[in-house]
Amino acid sequence: MKTVETFGKPGAKNLVIEADNIDALNYLNKEYSGKIDVITIDPPYNTDISYIGYKDSNYSEGWGKFMGDRLTLAKGLLSPTGVMFINIDENELVCLLNICYSLFGISNVNVLVWPKVNPRFDQNRVEKPIFNIRSTHEFIVLCYNDKPNTHFGNTIDGKPMESIVAGYGTTSSAKDEICELLGDRKCFSTPKPVALVREMIRVASKKNSIILDFFAGSGTAGHATMALNKEDGGNRRFILVTNNESDICRKVTIPRLKVAIEREDLDSGFVFMTMLD
Numbered sequence: 095m096k097t098v099e100t101f102g103k104p105g106a107k108n109l110v111i112e113a114d115n116i117d118a119l120n121y122l123n124k125e126y127s128g129k130i131d132v133i134t135i136d137p138p139y140n141t142d143i144s145y146i147g148y149k150d151s152n153y154s155e156g157w158g159k160f161m162g163d164r165l166t167l168a169k170g171l172l173s174p175t176g177v178m179f180i181n182i183d184e185n186e187l188v189c190l191l192n193i194c195y196s197l198f199g200i201s202n203v204n205v206l207v208w209p210k211v212n213p214r215f216d217q218n219r220v221e222k223p224i225f226n227i228r229s230t231h232e233f234i235v236l237c238y239n240d241k242p243n244t245h246f247g248n249t250i251d252g253k254p255m256e257s258i259v260a261g262y263g264t265t266s267s268a269k270d271e272i273c274e275l276l277g278d279r280k281c282f283s284t285p286k287p288v289a290l291v292r293e294m295i296r297v298a299s300k301k302n303s304i305i306l307d308f309f310a311g312s313g314t315a316g317h318a319t320m321a322l323n324k325e326d327g328g329n330r331r332f333i334l335v336t337n338n339e340s341d342i343c344r345k346v347t348i349p350r351l352k353v354a355i356e357r358e359d360l361d362s363g364f365v366f367m368t369m370l371d
Contacts, residue, residue, distance in 0.1 A: 102363020
């Protein structure tokens with residue numbers, strides 16, 4: 095692991111790690127085992143699997159083994175009352191639930207619904223071809239280390255989070271956010287809106303919690319963590335892990351965080367480290 099760059103506020107303990115996430119998770123378990131309060135991930139949905147190692151024809155045991163290995167390591171990082179939010183659609187929902195039931199127990203797993211389409215947010219939405227049924231939602235699988243002893247706070251409107259997590263943006267508005275920051279709506283194809291991730295972090299974290307996203311993609315979890323800290327005076331830290339497919343870490347994740355810090359006057363910064371040559 096070598097440090098490549100530091101940016102923003104001196105002494106900021108946020109980390110951006112360029113690595114295969116299974117290597118990063120093994121590395122993080124040496125220092126952060128039992129210390130992460132919130133994990134929020136948006137893993138590959140296994141709908142377009144032609145470009146990475148979990149491709150079923152290449153990866154000997156398929157998507158389930160790929161995810162199971164990583165979630166097993168991630169569970170070891172969670173604090174006693176830590177939680178994990180996992181975005182997914184219907185293609186691998188059952189497989190993911192079976193993995194989570196095995197790791198956490200059925201009583202420690204909930205399924206939330208996120209409406210990914212909403213005319214209020216979708217000014218620039220490009221509609222995909224519809225075959226019989228228009229897909230307007232995805233799922234968020236919520237896993238607790240210890241549900242009976244885990245108590246969530248309220249969302250920004252002062253109410254408990256509901257099982258239908260609506261009103262926090264859509265797939266289309268997330269692309270608009272990327273465009274606003276980086277000038278290209280297509281530079282990352284599957285972002286999540288900042289408000290959605292911010293509210294998951296808000297309800298499940300303390301003001302000094304560590305937030306982990308090991309499928310960091312465009313860096314939404316880091317952006318959301320910093321924005322929430324600015325809003326409520328928190329001192330949360332984030333750890334983002336992403337690989338170098340299409341040079342995503344250096345071309346999307348890091349530039350997005352830099353622009354967000356500067357443009358939104360976020361009193362924060364990060365250290366960029368790599369495990370890759």
